Amino acid sequence: MAAAREIKAREVVEPGDDDAVELAKRHLVQPWPYAGSVGAEARALIGEGEDIYITDASGKRLIDGPAGMWCINVGHRREELARVMYDQAMALSYNTPWYTMNAPSAELARRIADAAPGDLSHTFFTTGGSSAVETALRFMQFYNNVRGRPEKKLILSRGGAYHGSTYLSASLNGRPRDRHWMDGADELVIKLSSPDPFRRPKEMSIDAFTDFLVDQFRDTVARVGAGRIGAFVGEPVQASGGVVVPPDGYLKRIREICRENDILYVSDEVVTGFGRLGHVFASGEVFGLDPDMITFAKGVTSGYFPLGGVIISERLLEKLRRSNHPDALFGHGLTYTSHPIGCAVALKNLDLLEEGVLQHAREIAPYFQARLKTLEELPLVGEVRGAGLMACVECVADRESKDPLQLDKDVGKRIDAHCHELGLLVRPLINMCVMSPPLIISREQIDDMVAILREGISRTMDDLRKEGVWRG
Structure with a gap:
């Protein structure tokens, strides 16, 4: 054997x-x-x-x-990951997530909750980063529908951003060449300035640039109306936009504005998660953030198997459970949600990272x-x-x-x-x-x-x- x-x-x-x-x-x-x-x-x-x-x-x-x-x-060529992949395939290669579940996904969700900041306690697993961001956005829409706020759906994104290649996630992208020939849900997205200090006006100090970014965000919320804005989606470091590291304190100030206006803060850690900045998640450890959701992919399996996910605040889930619409269905799922092989590989990968x-x-x-x-x-x-x-x-x-x-x-x-x-x-x-x-x-x-x-x-x-x- x-x-x-x-x-x-x-x-x-x-x-x-x-x-x-x-x-x-x-x-x-x-x-x-x-x-x-x-x-x-x-x-x-x-x-x-x-x-x-x-x-x-x-x-x-x-x-x-x-x-x-x-x-x-x-x-x-990490043999530990290859063997886990083989062993899990021989034990259980797949199960339908619609009416069954598997043990590796439950254990991985627990370990992710242990590593995540704030009250981020529940994970919906996807197949990669694009589907993770798409899931976060669809969850925001569902959340506001159930809470009787169907008009609260606009999404704030930024120049230089990259959030994926599915229809909604790609609509957030802020690199012009990504959208020259492609359609998107432009009616749902508002683009703000990139937080790129290198490209700030020549005469502007870093502190003044930070104030400009924060004021622009606050003014946009006031102009559009907080009652119409559902989420802000931002990478802690804009990766494909050219590794744009934002000014100190900028993200925490944006987070406060979101909290004040009941705008969900989605931290896109598809790149920065699982070690790229030295921690499982950078939002809390590096930037002092407690987002409402974190999206992840890539490093969760070190690329050995397609897997991603979105971690959701316990507070949001509790509000849904206490709503007047207990029968409202979050009609969203993927054939490979919570894939047992991907989750088993991610568990071993997390061991290697933490060891x-x-x-x-x-x-x-x-x-x-x-x-x-x-x-x-x-x-x-x-x-x-x-x-x-x-x-x-x-x-x-x-x-x-x-x-x-x-x-x-x-x-x-x-x-x-x-x-x-x-x-x-x-x-x-x-x-x-x-x-x-x-x-x-x-x-x-x-x-x-x-x-x-x-x-x-x-x-x-x-x-x-x-x-x-x-x-x-």
Whole structure:
């Protein structure tokens, strides 16, 4: 029986098997494609992963700078997670959440409640971050309907935000390119300014910028009417917007305005949760918040299985239970809600985090940020910013104007191409490079990562000068 349970790691499709590149071009639709290449595109083929590294189709070993997509927190090829996945599949591979339940989901919900701030005590499990945010928004709508406030449905979001790809969650996104050709529930969403200190007016101090953001929020509530606004959704750190770390105290002040006006505060921790900032949740431990809901995904399983969720305040649930509509149905659910394999993997992943990975992340984060900050010596780099083990290198044409290189929108991709050749995978975002490596990264590996990124940026500067695109 033991032999039958051995994990056969080699029983996978290898790079080049059946010519994966050509198969992708003929049959695979990639996420976020351009119309001119949709359904006819192949991307960098990755074959294996181990520790903080991945190996591409040519056999080149690369530091996984983005940790997959902010998610491979405990590193690649953790046998503990693979075995849990196998054992749970052999015990119970699936159960319908409509009229049955499983033990791993109940235990995971308890442990999440123990780690969450305030009175966040109940979790609805989803399949990822988009469905987690969608669930939070639908819960807000249901909550206000049951309480006799059907007009209280508007949602406040911000420029630079990214909250998902489902219809409602994508409607909150504040990056213009996300919405140029896509529809959304624009009638339900109000966008506020991004809390990006780097992009504040030149003459404005950080304190004045913070006051501006808070005043804008308060004025919007007064103008629109608190009776029409159901929720504010915000990332503690805007991740895909370029690792925007808000000014000190800003989020707590926004939370107070929400509390004063009975607006639900939804903290989107799809990226920052489960260790990225050194804690299971950053809302309370890092930012001093007690949200009404927290959404999470990605790091909850370290990317080993699709899982997400929304944690809901006991106060909100109690108000529903005491309402005059006990038969009101929250008509929302997913086929894979509370998936037993995903929840079992998340439990083991949480063990790994709490047994040392979180502490390591907290201890090494200052070194990670300090080493990356040295890249500001390069004239193409306008700012290096970050928190915990997430950071962004933003490139500009010149530091005075902070021009985000409108003459060449592929600066991030240029840097990534050079870094790939040198042994590092970067996440390029137009004129930015985002770094969020696995939390187990060592000081020596950080040194390697920064050295490669420095060389990749230097080579890009040479390219831009030769092409006459940039004179720095």
